[in-house]
Amino acid sequence: MKVWALVVDTWREALARYTLLGFVIVSSLFMLMLTFALNLDIVDGTLAAGSLFGRAFDLPGGTPIETVVTTGESAFAAMLYGLGIFLAVFATGSQVPNLVHRGTVDLYLSRPVSRPALLLGRFVGAVTLVLANLAFLCGGVFLIISLKTGVWNLRLLAAGGMIALVFCSYLGFMYLIGVLSGSTPLSIMLPYAIYVLAMPLAAHDHIAAVADSRLAAWTVHGLYWLLPKSVELGRDVVQLVMGKGGLSVTALATTLVFGLGCLAAAVAVFQRRSY
Amino acid sequence: MVAATPGVRAWGPSGSENAGPNPPKAAYVVARVGEAVTVISVEEVSKEFRSWRRRVQALAGVSFEVRQGEAFGLLGANGAGKTTLVKILLGLAHPTSGRVTVRGMEPVRARARRRVGYLPEGHRFPGYLSGEAAMRLFGRLAGLDEATIGRRTRELLALVGLSDRGGDRISRYSKGMTQRLGLACALLDEPEVLFLDEPTDGVDPVGRRHIRDVLLDAKAAGTTIFINSHLLSEVERTCDRVAILHQGRLLREAGVDDLTHPSQRFRIRLEERQHAPLELLARFGAVTLDGHIEVAVPDLPTLNHLLDELRSQRLLIAEVTPQRAALEDVFIELVREERGA
Numbered sequence: 001m002k003v004w005a006l007v008v009d010t011w012r013e014a015l016a017r018y019t020l021l022g023f024v025i026v027s028s029l030f031m032l033m034l035t036f037a038l039n040l041d042i043v044d045g046t047l048a049a050g051s052l053f054g055r056a057f058d059l060p061g062g063t064p065i066e067t068v069v070t071t072g073e074s075a076f077a078a079m080l081y082g083l084g085i086f087l088a089v090f091a092t093g094s095q096v097p098n099l100v101h102r103g104t105v106d107l108y109l110s111r112p113v114s115r116p117a118l119l120l121g122r123f124v125g126a127v128t129l130v131l132a133n134l135a136f137l138c139g140g141v142f143l144i145i146s147l148k149t150g151v152w153n154l155r156l157l158a159a160g161g162m163i164a165l166v167f168c169s170y171l172g173f174m175y176l177i178g179v180l181s182g183s184t185p186l187s188i189m190l191p192y193a194i195y196v197l198a199m200p201l202a203a204h205d206h207i208a209a210v211a212d213s214r215l216a217a218w219t220v221h222g223l224y225w226l227l228p229k230s231v232e233l234g235r236d237v238v239q240l241v242m243g244k245g246g247l248s249v250t251a252l253a254t255t256l257v258f259g260l261g262c263l264a265a266a267v268a269v270f271q272r273r274s275y
Numbered sequence: 276m277v278a279a280t281p282g283v284r285a286w287g288p289s290g291s292e293n294a295g296p297n298p299p300k301a302a303y304v305v306a307r308v309g310e311a312v313t314v315i316s317v318e319e320v321s322k323e324f325r326s327w328r329r330r331v332q333a334l335a336g337v338s339f340e341v342r343q344g345e346a347f348g349l350l351g352a353n354g355a356g357k358t359t360l361v362k363i364l365l366g367l368a369h370p371t372s373g374r375v376t377v378r379g380m381e382p383v384r385a386r387a388r389r390r391v392g393y394l395p396e397g398h399r400f401p402g403y404l405s406g407e408a409a410m411r412l413f414g415r416l417a418g419l420d421e422a423t424i425g426r427r428t429r430e431l432l433a434l435v436g437l438s439d440r441g442g443d444r445i446s447r448y449s450k451g452m453t454q455r456l457g458l459a460c461a462l463l464d465e466p467e468v469l470f471l472d473e474p475t476d477g478v479d480p481v482g483r484r485h486i487r488d489v490l491l492d493a494k495a496a497g498t499t500i501f502i503n504s505h506l507l508s509e510v511e512r513t514c515d516r517v518a519i520l521h522q523g524r525l526l527r528e529a530g531v532d533d534l535t536h537p538s539q540r541f542r543i544r545l546e547e548r549q550h551a552p553l554e555l556l557a558r559f560g561a562v563t564l565d566g567h568i569e570v571a572v573p574d575l576p577t578l579n580h581l582l583d584e585l586r587s588q589r590l591l592i593a594e595v596t597p598q599r600a601a602l603e604d605v606f607i608e609l610v611r612e613e614r615g616a
Binding site: 001002004005006008009012013015016017098101102103104105106107108109110111112113114117272274275 | 324470
């Protein structure tokens, strides 16, 4: 009941701040574009001709439609991985700072609800919000493409789930920053910073090899294993949609451990802090 | 006006006829002082705020108790540590040392805050909520069922005069309206203990009177009330006992009547259009104020001597009234003494 109240509160906040409306409008526009601007001419399971906004595709004749669909969907998934996480972080960045604001936190904490339940309730609310948006967009794109082509690539939906898991990891980090600083700008900027910082760390072996000290090399390796694996997971999302193997379970697992660790630290700090 | 429903306390703005039956008190472990049940216990509580730059001692060894059904006022200048103490009593802040209990439980535990109402100072309701939605949210967090939340919301919004604005977003409320909504939220789960931090802050005189009536009705219904305020006249009208905090230390704890006991100051009213000779008044150290004579005397024979002198001047005495010390005077005197020390 209490967690449900917090989930409802999170949704209400997203509605009132037009976050949800913004998501729905952007997603709907994208899906409308896909519905009306994308024309595919399929003959005997191959793409005979196709156009987007009236501009013809430059594809070799006789390309199997499955290849066209998975290629298109993987491009969409790659875009969603980067842009979706960016927007989701932006949309949920003010959640904890707003909660711990003086005068607001008093109202929540004076109720018979434990601090971990309060924070985790908000976390669940944010996750359901982002999951719903991802389901709307991914599900909508999946349905439109599948109905147009007759190719039902369920791996696109799995990719949506994977993006949601990566977002959960960043959300855990945002909660820690929010509880520690109470600052919305920091709660938004620092996840972006680690997202970008983690990119070159994908080549940690090469960087460590040219490091001028053992400490520097260890630091690079340490950061790689500590932070979310933004490059590897982006690649894995594309691979997943394409139906190719070689997914890195380690990358996903360590990213989730990072998020869980941050969330646990956020709860511990929230529990101990005086407001 | 809200009709009292069986088993539900409903407070009206003006009178005990609205006070419903006192709800059954939850069973809880309490300490007893004589016959009175101690509801709030503060034992040697200290709180130090530390940052890398400095340390601030907000509270230093504060101890007192509040008994069931009492209205207790915590007084002090800005920065005296009042809000910090209230937050410790609600589990919002942790004491550096010492111990507090509310109804025998440590307030950091969530269940200790059941049926405890709190109106924080400078509260900031989420502006995206309407008054009704805020009541629903905090009712659910208090663990109330939906039917109770709906009923209490209607009753309490009517009680604080927000029935017709309950559906409006809080961001459109005035400060006084937000304060009244805060009071309604604090009363939501029929609290046994009610903490109020500057309850009349930003409220106009009519609203202030209304809030005071609500609190007095709550008190009449058996709720223990803990008010933190620097509006001493409000505290004087509402509270039975007060504690005065100064720079984190407890200066005095006493009943309001004990602090404001009749002094040796008297007000003498003469028959209309009659005036006492100034040299006579000067002899007794008396002054005229708003057409009355105000005098401080060491004892009653001196007062009677003054009255004899006035009557010997063929002046008719209409009224002699002993003056009570205002709580504000007592407070200022105590703080001044402390600063002098």
